[in-house]
Amino acid sequence: MTDKNRVYIFDTTMRDGEQSPGASMSLEEKIQIARVFDELGIDIIEAGFPIASPGDFEAVTEVSKILKKSIPAGLARHSKKDIDRCYEALKHAPRFRIHTFISTSPLHMKHKLNKSPEEVYEAIKQNVTYARKFTDDVEWSCEDGTRTDMDYMCKTVELAIKCGAKTINIPDTVGYTIPSEFTKIIETLLNKVPNIDKAILSTHCHNDLGLAVANSLAGVQAGARQIECTINGLGERAGNAALEEVVMAMKTRPDLMPFETGIETTLLSKASKIVSNATGFPVQYNKAIVGKNAFAHEAGIHQDGMLKNRQTYEIMTPESVGVQQTSLVMGKHSGRHAFKDKLTSLGYPNLTDDIVDNAFAKFKILADKKKHVYDEDIIALIDDSLIIDNKVNAINLKSLKVFAGTGEPQRAEMTLDVFGEIKQASETGDGPVDAIFKCIKKLYPHEVNLQLYQVHAVTEGTDAQATVSVKIEENGKTTVGQAADTDTLVASANAYINSLNKMIIKRDKTAPEQNYENQNYENQNYENQKMKGI
Ligand code: KIV
Ligand code: ZN
Numbered sequence: 001m002t003d004k005n006r007v008y009i010f011d012t013t014m015r016d017g018e019q020s021p022g023a024s025m026s027l028e029e030k031i032q033i034a035r036v037f038d039e040l041g042i043d044i045i046e047a048g049f050p051i052a053s054p055g056d057f058e059a060v061t062e063v064s065k066i067l068k069k070s071i072p073a074g075l076a077r078h079s080k081k082d083i084d085r086c087y088e089a090l091k092h093a094p095r096f097r098i099h100t101f102i103s104t105s106p107l108h109m110k111h112k113l114n115k116s117p118e119e120v121y122e123a124i125k126q127n128v129t130y131a132r133k134f135t136d137d138v139e140w141s142c143e144d145g146t147r148t149d150m151d152y153m154c155k156t157v158e159l160a161i162k163c164g165a166k167t168i169n170i171p172d173t174v175g176y177t178i179p180s181e182f183t184k185i186i187e188t189l190l191n192k193v194p195n196i197d198k199a200i201l202s203t204h205c206h207n208d209l210g211l212a213v214a215n216s217l218a219g220v221q222a223g224a225r226q227i228e229c230t231i232n233g234l235g236e237r238a239g240n241a242a243l244e245e246v247v248m249a250m251k252t253r254p255d256l257m258p259f260e261t262g263i264e265t266t267l268l269s270k271a272s273k274i275v276s277n278a279t280g281f282p283v284q285y286n287k288a289i290v291g292k293n294a295f296a297h298e299a300g301i302h303q304d305g306m307l308k309n310r311q312t313y314e315i316m317t318p319e320s321v322g323v324q325q326t327s328l329v330m331g332k333h334s335g336r337h338a339f340k341d342k343l344t345s346l347g348y349p350n351l352t353d354d355i356v357d358n359a360f361a362k363f364k365i366l367a368d369k370k371k372h373v374y375d376e377d378i379i380a381l382i383d384d385s386l387i388i389d390n391k392v393n394a395i396n397l398k399s400l401k402v403f404a405g406t407g408e409p410q411r412a413e414m415t416l417d418v419f420g421e422i423k424q425a426s427e428t429g430d431g432p433v434d435a436i437f438k439c440i441k442k443l444y445p446h447e448v449n450l451q452l453y454q455v456h457a458v459t460e461g462t463d464a465q466a467t468v469s470v471k472i473e474e475n476g477k478t479t480v481g482q483a484a485d486t487d488t489l490v491a492s493a494n495a496y497i498n499s500l501n502k503m504i505i506k507r508d509k510t511a512p513e514q515n516y517e518n519q520n521y522e523n524q525n526y527e528n529q530k531m532k533g534i
Contacts (some may be wrong), residue, residue: 007250008226008261010202011037011243012043013275014059016077017234018048020281022451022471025479026502027059029278031134035350036065036271038070041150041262042243044097046228049075049091051082060089064096071137072416073097078127087134099169101141104148104156117152132164140165141204146177146185153185154192161195167226168199172215175208179218185442199504202226205241207233214240217249231275232283232290242269244289244321252316270347271321274366277383280452280471280480289321311367322347332367336360339378346375348382359385370463380458380467380484394419395444395500402489404432414439414493436493444500452480455488468495472503479503 008442015021025033028045037045045484047063048056054097064072070526072093076082078100090096102113102123109115115123124140131138140160142148157168170185182205190196203219203226205212216227233242243263250257251265271292285293295318305312339360343351353357359381366381367373398415409428412435416423425442429435433453457464466488470481481499485491 005259006225007220008043008200008202009041009243009247009261009263010046010073010226010228011042011230012204012228013037013230013232013234013243014063015048016228016236017044017097017275019236020234020239020279022478023234023279023281026479026506027055027062028275030059031062031066033271033278034066034070035265036274038067039264040267040271042070043192043226043262044073045070046073046075048089051076051085056168057085057089060086061092064090064093067093071095071097073099073139076100076131078102078123080127080130083127083131083134091134095137096135097137097139097167098135099139099141100127100131101143101169101171103144104142104153105144106149107147108144112136120155121159122525124156125163125427128160128165130164136164136166138165138168139169139202141169141171144173145170146172146182147174150185150188154189157189157199158193158195161193161199165510166199168196169202169226169228170219170224171204171228172206172212173204175206175212177205177215178209182215183218183222186219186224190223193229200225201242202228204228206236207238207240210238212239213245213249216241216246217257221251221257231271232281232287234275234281236341242288243371244272248289248316248321251320257527262477264265265320266322267347273379273383274373277469277482278480280454280469280482282454282456283438295323300351300513300520331373332364334367337440339346341361341527342375342378343382346379346382351382355382355385366465366486370465372459372461374459376458377465380465382484383467383484387479393497394504395440395497395501397493398422399489400436400490400493402432402436406476410435412436412439412489414443416440416443416497418444432489433492436489437496440493440496441519446474446500446503448474448500448503451478455492458484466491468492470495470499472496473501474503474507477506479506 014476018025042191048060048166050057050060060074072090074086074090076086076098081099083098086098095453102120103109104120109117109120113134128140129139142153142156160168172228186201189201192517201224203224205215227246229241229243229246230241233239247261247263247265269290272283282288290292339357356482362381394416398417401413405413410432411428413426423443425439427435427438427442429438451473455466458467461484464483467484468491479499479502481495481502482495483491
């Protein structure tokens with residue numbers, strides 16, 4: 001294996017992934033995700049599109065301050081204002097990347113940009129050169145690359161490299177290409193662009209035809225050395241190439257793909273969970289690598305083969321992607337020290353004392369209620385503690401009683417602490433959850449749309465903890481709340497309250513957003529473009 005075979009992983013979960021409708025993440029969630037991505041060994045983390053909103057700007061700023069190994073990147077269109085804003089957000093990091101892009105397909109140039117190929121060519125010259133004033137790590141993307149005329153693409157790529165771009169990204173923006181065609185595109189660039197040896201070629205494939213991973217791998221086999229991807233394949237429409245899939249494909253088939261990444265694959269499962277928790281997007285059960293069933297063997301004939309030799313039906317081990325076999329953990333007599341050791345072994349080594357204390361207190365309560373406490377229970381507790389920070393919560397559940405069953409309307413009695421004031425209410429509803437949510441609304445009047453209410457059992461058995469996810473929307477802003485408890489109704493109340501607490505924070509923080517978005521950026525042809533829906 002030589003350096004020539006090192007493939008760089010560029011993650012865009014927090015930028016392209018967040019463009020997925022309803023997948024917005026809070027600043028705190030992005031910071032938490034960035035820490036895990038850093039540990040995971042992602043080479044470049046695109047943390048947002050700084051000019052799109054103050055929220056994106058803040059996320060790129062904060063992420064660029066905390067990364068230890070990964071290089072932070074921000075997205076910018078071909079405009080000085082975009083590039084300035086991108087630099088302002090990234091400048092805290094010792095090394096950073098400005099990723100600037102413009103469309104090059106006839107369709108996009110004419111209908112989206114209203115520019116001639118010559119004008120686009122000129123824009124590339126000006127903007128790549130300008131971005132290079134801030135960093136020598138500039139990436140240039142030709143949006144809608146796979147529908148771009150090949151000769152024109154060669155000319156623009158040559159120009160971008162001449163102006164100082166060190167990475168050239170070829171997006172399959174609309175998920176239109178197929179592996180043989182994408183191979184040809186990469187090969188042509190390598191053969192025809194005279195200065196191509198001065199840059200790394202990158203893939204950025206969307207999954208509209210379910211080919212994003214196959215196309216990315218075809219690109220690498222043809223000579224690309226960077227893959228842009230997202231955890232769980234999150235992204236616009238059908239999503240982007242799934243990071244865990246491209247990485248594990250290369251790791252599992254080195255005979256055909258002798259490439260190396262810097263990814264610590266045993267953290268893939270954790271990264272998948274954290275992104276799913278933050279976005280409220282569940283991972284489908286049969287999702288490759290990180291789905292609940294990815295390593296489950298149901299058929300008797302498969303189980304028999306597995307018992308004789310795991311390789312009969314297993315091409316990679318669950319351990320290699322961080323899937324732990326369900327195991328029993330300490331009981332209610334276990335101490336805080338043992339609990340902390342357990343958290344480290346589960347992949348949470350650097351938690352603050354406050355978070356450990358909070359989770360430990362919950363663990364004790366759980367161990368009293370539940371016969372067996374499994375690793376999955378501990379993970380749910382800790383995820384819950386990371387999300388619910390009582391110090392900043394405006395609303396807290398004090399008590400809940402629910403009357404449910406046949407015959408009578410279901411009723412909830414609730415006590416809430418709302419901004420320090422203790423309030424009580426009782427409501428009936430169409431089911432116990434409805435009654436609970438009505439109580440919350442009575443005690444803290446608000447108007448939001450409930451976009452998702454989802455329950456899943458953390459482990460098997462009737463005494464399993466339930467993790468409830470609630471997604472709400474208010475004036476175009478969404479938040480996801482989550483909570484775990486052996487009582488599904490308590491978890492439901494806490495998840496809803498958690499989503500409201502996040503919305504309260506978001507409301508405060510995003511008040512200036514409208515002003516910012518309404519500013520008229522001079523000299524831009526993008527007024528009609530929705531910022532986040534490039
Ligand atoms: O899909 C796309 O073309 C993009 C670019 C901004 C890289 O996301
Ligand atoms: Zn994209």
